Amino acid sequence: MSPDFYKALEISGIGIAGVFIFMTVFYFVIMGLDKFFPNEKKTKQIAEAPKQEYKPVEFSDDEFE
Numbered sequence: 001m002s003p004d005f006y007k008a009l010e011i012s013g014i015g016i017a018g019v020f021i022f023m024t025v026f027y028f029v030i031m032g033l034d035k036f037f038p039n040e041k042k043t044k045q046i047a048e049a050p051k052q053e054y055k056p057v058e059f060s061d062d063e064f065e
Helices: 003-036
Strands: none
Touching: none
């Protein structure tokens, strides 16, 4: 194979390795921020909607003529 092909493989490998290294560092930064600024869980009570009975709507046949 030509030396250009091997150089292209080397450049591609460096690029792919760079992406994986960046994603790993980014993951650990996000995990560190999550530990440093924990999510405050507020226990607000959600107001329940009043339960209403279902009543189907009835139409007379002459309404749609």
